[in-house]
Structures are given as C-alpha cells and as structure tokens.
Amino acid sequence: MWTDDLGTLGYFARGGDPARAMMRFERRALSSYRKTVSGESVWETPVYAGPADGLAHPEALEEIARWLKMGYRAPLGYFALAEIENCGRLRQDVAAAWLALMPKIEALGGSIGGPYGDTKRPLMKTISPGASRFSFHICGRAIDLNQAHRSYFPARETQGARTLWRIWCRCLDQSGAQGSRIDGVEYYNFAEHCDAPLPAGYYVDLTAAIEESGLFERIPAQNGWQREYQASEWWHFQWVPEKQKTFQDECELIGIGEAELRKAGYSEPDLDHPPG
Numbered sequence: 001m002w003t004d005d006l007g008t009l010g011y012f013a014r015g016g017d018p019a020r021a022m023m024r025f026e027r028r029a030l031s032s033y034r035k036t037v038s039g040e041s042v043w044e045t046p047v048y049a050g051p052a053d054g055l056a057h058p059e060a061l062e063e064i065a066r067w068l069k070m071g072y073r074a075p076l077g078y079f080a081l082a083e084i085e086n087c088g089r090l091r092q093d094v095a096a097a098w099l100a101l102m103p104k105i106e107a108l109g110g111s112i113g114g115p116y117g118d119t120k121r122p123l124m125k126t127i128s129p130g131a132s133r134f135s136f137h138i139c140g141r142a143i144d145l146n147q148a149h150r151s152y153f154p155a156r157e158t159q160g161a162r163t164l165w166r167i168w169c170r171c172l173d174q175s176g177a178q179g180s181r182i183d184g185v186e187y188y189n190f191a192e193h194c195d196a197p198l199p200a201g202y203y204v205d206l207t208a209a210i211e212e213s214g215l216f217e218r219i220p221a222q223n224g225w226q227r228e229y230q231a232s233e234w235w236h237f238q239w240v241p242e243k244q245k246t247f248q249d250e251c252e253l254i255g256i257g258e259a260e261l262r263k264a265g266y267s268e269p270d271l272d273h274p275p276g
C-alpha cells in the first residue's frame, strides 16, 4: 500500500488522513529538500512534476518508489540552527548570510549587531500582540533588529494602503568618511506619534543595505501600528529564498514534526496555513 510507503518516508502515521499525507509528500517532492535514511541532508533538482493535490497519480506512486530506491526520507531537520554571536539562533543558511552581511554593513558605517529583539522563537512561547502563530521566527528565518539601538531612525514609506519602513542608521563617524549626508528626510518618532525631521548628519540606508542581496526583506506594518507599537514591525527582516507553501513544511525543514506541532496546539488548518 502506498500509505505504508508514505509511512516509511515519514509522511503518514496510522490514523492520519492519507490524502493529506500524499499532498504533503507531493509538495515536498516538488521541492529540492531530501534527507537520507542515514540522516544526511541532500539537495536534489526535483524529478516529480505532477500536481500536489493529494491524489495517488501514477507519477506520485513512481516518485514514492524512487524515494524508497534512493533511500530518501522526509527532510525533517534538513537545516540545523546556528548561533548569531551569542545573540540567538537562526536557521544555518540564514545565520551564515546574516553573519556575512554584518561586516559589509559595518564597512558602510552602519550596524546590524545584536542584541536582537528576536531570532528563532520557540514553539510554545506566548504569542505577544502582533506576533503570528505562523511566524517566520518560529521557522528560524526572521530576525528583529535591536529596537533600542540609538542610531536607528525608521522612516515611513507608504505604498498604496501599506506602510513600510526605511531605517536610516546614523553613522558613528560623522566626519563624512562614512555614509551620506541626508537632508530633508523625516523619520517617525514613536514616542511622539508623529513624523520629525531626521537630525542632520551622515547616514546609511540600512534597509537598502540589508535588502541589497535579495536574501532578506522587510515587511509592511500591521494595521493599527499607530496605536500598537508592536504592530509596526519596523525592526523585522526575514529570509526570502524558498518560502514553503505551509507552516508545517517550513517547520519540517528545521526538525519540528507534526506530532510536536499538534502537541503545541496547532490544528490541521494551522499546519496547512502559509508561513509568515
């Protein structure tokens, strides 16, 4: 039975929904992540080209047979977590990119050093206002800059109905050797709830520097940010590559399995919810 095979591959448990297990397997087959029986992470150009609809198509059954032959398993824990200079953990590929970005931004006269507001967030942590149950923080792919950093000046950028932030980082060296002279720009003063002129001086466009590689992105403020500071999210950056379709698929990659998610109170619709 293909359900037994999906059990072997790590996608079906007795009492589970076979169609849902098949859909998860098909979705995973369309991605590049595999683990081997011996627990090694393997990146493979996907072979399966069928739909991810939970039906046992001949192509899907062939793919199951191929995984068994290749010794592939669900990529549970494909990525390890890695420490960011004792300031929290991120998924290893995300951590490596962030650590590589640090000296580049320091060379520009800016800083993205810790302590951070948040990095990898545990599953069971109380969800604070504005935080999502499906947060990329739980998946180890988001980092919150230090909100107390006195050099950060977030400026509002309106795109249609959305508010985004551009962080101007005031350079330590104000001789003109670092950054650019910024005039006529306003930042948002959260204490006074209004825009205010950016103090004259030399700044680095931190948002541009962080987003330059295309690997990290900012997110828009949530509705009500004017009243609820936590909803502004001006400090939040997240990893762009290979966003998975569901929260569960993201969690799988860092070693959080379905049983653990259900134990933490996630329902099936939660598991199938897009991450972020």
Ligand SMILES: [Zn+2]
Binding pocket: 118, 137, 142, 143, 144, 235, 236, 237
């Ligand atoms: Zn965040």
